[in-house]
Structure formats: structure tokens, C-alpha cells
Amino acid sequence: MRIVIADDAVLLREGAARLLEDAGFEVVGQAGDAEELLRKVRGHKPDVAIVDIRMPPGDGAEGLHAALQIREELPAVGVLVLSQYAEEHYVTRLLEHGAEGVGYLLKDRISDVERFTEAIRRVAEGGSVLDPEVVSLMLGRKRANGLEELTEREEEVLGLMAEGLTNKGIAEQLSVSERAVERHVTSIFAKLDLPAGAHDHRRVLAVLRYLG
Amino acid sequence: MTTHPDSPALSLPPELHAVLDAALDCVVAMGADGRVVLFNAAAQRTFGYTAEQAVGADMAELLVPPSLRARHRDGVARHLAGGAPAVLDRRIEITGLRADGSEFPVELTVTRLRGAEPVLFVAYLRDITDRKLAEAELKASRIRIVEAADAARRRIERDLHDGAQQRLVMLALQLRIARGRVGDGDESAALLDEALAELDGATAELRELARGIHPAVLTEGGLHPALRALAARSAVPVVLQEVPDARFAASVEATAYFVVAEALTNVARHACAERATVVVREEAGALVVEVRDDGCGGAAGAGGTGLRGLDDRLAALGGRLSMQSPSGEGTTIRAEIPCAS
Ligand SMILES: Nc1ncnc2c1ncn2[C@@H]1O[C@H](COP(=O)(O)OP(=O)(O)OP(=O)(O)O)[C@@H](O)[C@H]1O
Numbered sequence: 436m437r438i439v440i441a442d443d444a445v446l447l448r449e450g451a452a453r454l455l456e457d458a459g460f461e462v463v464g465q466a467g468d469a470e471e472l473l474r475k476v477r478g479h480k481p482d483v484a485i486v487d488i489r490m491p492p493g494d495g496a497e498g499l500h501a502a503l504q505i506r507e508e509l510p511a512v513g514v515l516v517l518s519q520y521a522e523e524h525y526v527t528r529l530l531e532h533g534a535e536g537v538g539y540l541l542k543d544r545i546s547d548v549e550r551f552t553e554a555i556r557r558v559a560e561g562g563s564v565l566d567p568e569v570v571s572l573m574l575g576r577k578r579a580n581g582l583e584e585l586t587e588r589e590e591e592v593l594g595l596m597a598e599g600l601t602n603k604g605i606a607e608q609l610s611v612s613e614r615a616v617e618r619h620v621t622s623i624f625a626k627l628d629l630p631a632g633a634h635d636h637r638r639v640l641a642v643l644r645y646l647g
Numbered sequence: 648m649t650t651h652p653d654s655p656a657l658s659l660p661p662e663l664h665a666v667l668d669a670a671l672d673c674v675v676a677m678g679a680d681g682r683v684v685l686f687n688a689a690a691q692r693t694f695g696y697t698a699e700q701a702v703g704a705d706m707a708e709l710l711v712p713p714s715l716r717a718r719h720r721d722g723v724a725r726h727l728a729g730g731a732p733a734v735l736d737r738r739i740e741i742t743g744l745r746a747d748g749s750e751f752p753v754e755l756t757v758t759r760l761r762g763a764e765p766v767l768f769v770a771y772l773r774d775i776t777d778r779k780l781a782e783a784e785l786k787a788s789r790i791r792i793v794e795a796a797d798a799a800r801r802r803i804e805r806d807l808h809d810g811a812q813q814r815l816v817m818l819a820l821q822l823r824i825a826r827g828r829v830g831d832g833d834e835s836a837a838l839l840d841e842a843l844a845e846l847d848g849a850t851a852e853l854r855e856l857a858r859g860i861h862p863a864v865l866t867e868g869g870l871h872p873a874l875r876a877l878a879a880r881s882a883v884p885v886v887l888q889e890v891p892d893a894r895f896a897a898s899v900e901a902t903a904y905f906v907v908a909e910a911l912t913n914v915a916r917h918a919c920a921e922r923a924t925v926v927v928r929e930e931a932g933a934l935v936v937e938v939r940d941d942g943c944g945g946a947a948g949a950g951g952t953g954l955r956g957l958d959d960r961l962a963a964l965g966g967r968l969s970m971q972s973p974s975g976e977g978t979t980i981r982a983e984i985p986c987a988s
Pocket residue numbers: 909913914916917918940942943944945946947948949950951952953954955978
């Protein structure tokens with residue numbers, strides 16, 4: 436799988452690149468700012484572009500703008516945005532034109548190599564990945580508007596669901612049976628009044644639409 | 648000043664002239680016809696006329712800027728016709744006119760000398776140019792202090808983001824690589840796992856600290872997303888009833904943000920509330936921020952540094968902060984932040 440990675444923090448970028456190579460990915464390009472990123476993505480047409488949200492020259496969300504541009508120009512390229520902050524605003528903007536092949540993760544998730552590489556694969560396949568922390572924040576805000584309380588376990592399951600995990604993946608992560616996860620998922624969908632039967636990466640979208 | 652019989656000057660004993668000339672304030676008197684009859688030394692220095700030039704001249708022509716003359720004459724006429732004295736015996740601030748045509752701020756009080764026949768108005772004035780400049784400078788410097796503090800907060804957040812936060816991610820990466828090379832049975836494994844858990848905690852704490860210092864999303868996205876994020880993090884459920892999508896000056900947005908942040912922190916700490924409601928709206932040149940809770944109320948308002956700091960910040964920007972907190976009926980914090988948008 437071919438990757439372009441962009442981050443202005445050189446050490447971190449190179450560390451992540453090495454980690455990805457070790458995990459069997461091919462890092463075909465590295466970029467230190469948004470412009471370089473766009474150039475390399477256009478040139479290499481990678482499977483996934485991993486993009487730090489905050490890069491020079493600006494002081495805001497240059498990476499996000501670049502990510503949105505990639506989505507528009509090259510819809511086949513998956514985009515995984517990394518941010519120091521779980522910021523709903525950025526997630527909403529990132530997903531404005533669809534959630535296929537998009538992800539948003541906190542930067543420190545890089546170090547959990549297995550989950551990180553799993554997330555990259557899901558984005559490459561056209562799935563979506565959302566940091567559980569963002570989901571829990573969105574839930575927090577919804578609660579004030581009379582959301583039926585989810586149990587702690589259900590919130591956990593919802594977070595992993597948003598991260599794009601399958602029931603099987605969630606079961607492994609939580610060390611419970613797949614049947615147990617199914618029960619939680621059914622209960623979550625009922626409480627949130629979500630259309631049942633939305634599966635795999637499409638259910639991330641369903642959850643998002645509900646929380647947005 | 649002379650007291651020549653056919654001069655228009657007020658006839659006063661020389662000692663009294665000496666007394667008036669020693670005063671720091673300008674003393675100017677005029678009769679019912681609007682002509683100057685007395686012009687002391689301070690008035691001569693301030694306005695740039697000699698007593699000979701001033702006495703006998705039309706007061707309005709001499710000392711009142713053209714744009715204010717009509718109003719001045721109307722006022723005198725209305726008063727002489729028996730109308731209520733609009734400007735008499737009060738301190739007022741107005742603009743004066745010097746001999747060289749320049750205008751300057753004055754404070755003055757005008758009195759009608761009781762029992763004087765014919766009618767005599769006496770004005771006491773002083774040039775307040777220096778005070779006005781000092782006031783303007785003070786105001787500007789208070790605004791600059793607030794802006795500098797905001798800029799410093801932005802810089803600290805930026806430095807944490809590019810520095811310590813990145814380093815912690817690097818550190819986690821390295822620790823995990825090390826952990827991967829250590830078998831589960833190894834005694835270092837447990838140590839590394841503990842270190843990683845500790846690091847996770849530190850990373851999360853630093854993240855919240857950095858965003859508390861100055862949320863990057865406020866600079867980039869404005870009040871709406873920043874307040875949504877604040878509401879999502881609040882321990883007490885928050886309803887954002889109304890928040891404008893428009894952008895305002897950085898100091899206005901930061902002030903609104905910190906008002907809501909402090910108010911919500913207070914709700915969580917002091918109010919025992921079920922819910923808080925936030926309303927931000929633009930009203931007559933001000934951004935009005937209101938945070939209500941349904942808690943215990945009865946806040947004395949003094950004691951802490953939170954509200955005091957906000958009060959200072961608002962005063963510096965020419966706005967104000969008020970709190971209503973009847974016992975048992977919840978608390979409302981309201982801030983008005985001037986914003987010329
Ligand atoms: N929403 C509220 N409900 C009830 N009491 C409140 C509320 N907000 C403030 N108070 C009272 O007003 C006092 C002053 O608040 P202020 O924010 O200035 O200080 P503080 O929160 O005690 O300390 P800090 O300096 O950390 O902010 C509080 O100590 C509290 O007693």
C-alpha cells in the first residue's frame with residue numbers, strides 16, 4: 436500500500452514513516468507543508484495521504500484545507516487527518532462531502548501501531564475512521580439536548596464503531612464475545628433511533644449524522 | 648483689563664481683577680447681548696487673545712467653534728426668554744476655539760450671577776487636552792495589554808503544540824517500539840506498560856491544558872465551533888441556544904470565549920445545576936454573552952479571581968460584566984463587549 440505523509444514536525448514524520456515501512460507500507464513521499472503535500476499527492480497518487488492538520492505557512496488548519504482539496508481532486512486517494520486536538524469542527528468539515536475514505540485521529544494514536552495501521556487500511560478501502568474521543572465529545576454535547584443515556588460500555592462500543600471497527604474487531608478490542616457486541620450495537624441503535632441495518636463503515640456515517 | 652467708563656468691560660475694583668488673574672482657570676463673563684465683559688489672564692493664555700481683543704467681542708464668534716455656535720446662541724436666547732437653564736451650574740465638556748483657529752476640549756461650568764443687573768453670565772473653563780490625551784492613552788494601553796495577553800496565550804499554545812505535545816507523541820512511539828522488543832514475560836514489560844499508561848495520561852492532560860490556554864479552533868473557526876467544543880467538554884450539560892456564525896475582532900472573540908469558559912467552570916464548581924444555557928448575540932454595537940444556570944444562585948460575586956479577571960478584561964475593552972444570582976433561582980452572567988462590526 437502506497438502512502439504520502441505530511442507533517443511539519445520532521446522527527447515525528449520520519450518516525451511515523453519508518454514505523455509504516457516496518458509495518459509493510461510503502462511511503463512514497465513525505466511533505467513538510469500543505470503545498471508540498473498537494474504536489475506529492477498529485478505526483479504519486481498514493482492509496483492514502485496522512486495529513487497533519489496544522490502545517491505552515493498558516494497558523495490554522497492548512498492541512499485540513501489540503502485534505503479537502505485532495506478529496507475533491509482525487510477522490511480515489513484516501514485521506515487520514517491527524518490532529519493534536521479532538522475537534523468536532525474539523526471533523527464536520529472533513530466529512531461535509533461524504534465519509535468514504537476519510538479518517539480523523541488524534542496524533543498520539545500513531546504510537547499504537549496496530550490500530551493505526553488498521554485505520555490506514557480502512558481508509559484505503561473507502562471506509563471511515565473517527566477518533567473515539569471526538570465521538571465522546573459529540574455525545575457529551577448531545578446529552579444536554581435530552582439524549583437517552585448510553586451505558587459506559589455502550590459509549591465505548593460506539594467509539595470503536597466510529598473508529599470503523601467491525602463487531603469482530605470491537606469484540607477483540609474489549610475482550611468480549613461478538614454476540615455481546617451485537618447486543619450493545621442493537622441497543623445503541625435503538626437509543627439513538629438510528630436506522631437498523633447500516634453496516635460496517637456506513638454505520639460510522641449514520642452515527643455521525645445523528646451526532647452532528 | 649481696564650475699567651474705563653465707556654469701555655464694555657465689567658467695572659471691578661483692581662483687587663478683584665488681581666484675584667481673577669491669579670486663578671488657574673479661565674474666567675470669562677458675558678452680558679445678555681453675548682458680548683464679553685471679562686477675560687482673565689488664564690483665558691488670555693488659553694485662548695490666545697489679549698483682554699483688549701476679547702472684551703467687547705461676541706463671545707460665540709470668539710470662543711465657540713462655528714459648528715456649535717447656533718446651539719450656543721439658541722440656548723442663551725431660550726434661557727433669557729425664561730426657558731429652563733440647560734447648561735447652567737453643571738460641569739460640561741465641550742470644544743473650544745483658539746485665536747489660531749485650533750479647537751480643543753474644555754470642561755466648563757456657567758453660572759448666571761444672581762441679582763446682577765444687567766444680566767451677567769460667568770463661565771469658568773479649563774483646557775483638558777492633556778487629560779483627554781491621557782485618558783485615550785490609558786484606554787489604548789489597557790486594550791493593548793489585553794491583546795498582548797491574548798497573543799501570548801496563542802503563542803504558548805502554539806509552542807506547546809509544536810514542542811512538548813509533539814515530543815510526547817515521539818516518546819510514545821519510541822516506548823512502544825521498545826515495548827515491542829520486550830517479551831511479555833520480561834520484568835521490563837510491566838514497567839514499560841506503566842510508563843505508557845502514564846504517558847497517555849500526561850498527553851491528555853497537556854492537550855486539555857493547551858486548549859484551555861487558547862483553543863486553536865477559536866482563531867481558525869471563530870466562536871461557534873469554539874463554544875461547541877467548550878459545551879461538549881462541560882461537566883454540566885450545556886445548551887447553546889444562540890451563537891452567531893460571524894467573525895469578530897480577535898480580542899472580542901477571545902473575551903466572549905473566556906467569559907463562557909469561566910462561567911461554565913463556575914457552574915460546574917459552585918451551582919449544583921442540572922443544565923446551563925449559553926446565548927451569544929449581537930446587539931447595538933456590542934456582543935452580548937449570557938450564561939444561565941438552574942442551580943442554587945446566591946453568588947456573592949466577590950472572593951474569587953475568575954470573575955474579577957473577566958471584569959478587568961471587559962472594562963479594558965469598554966464593556967461590562969454583570970451577575971444576577973438570586974438565592975435558589977440560579978445564576979446569570981452577562982457580558983457586553985463593544986464590537987464595531
Ligand atoms: N454559577 C454560580 N452559581 C453559584 N455561585 C456562583 C456561581 N458563579 C460564581 N459563584 C460564586 O461566586 C464566587 C466568585 O466566583 P469566581 O469565579 O470569581 O471565583 P471562584 O470560582 O471561587 O474561584 P476562581 O478564582 O478559581 O475562579 C464563587 O466563589 C461562588 O461562590
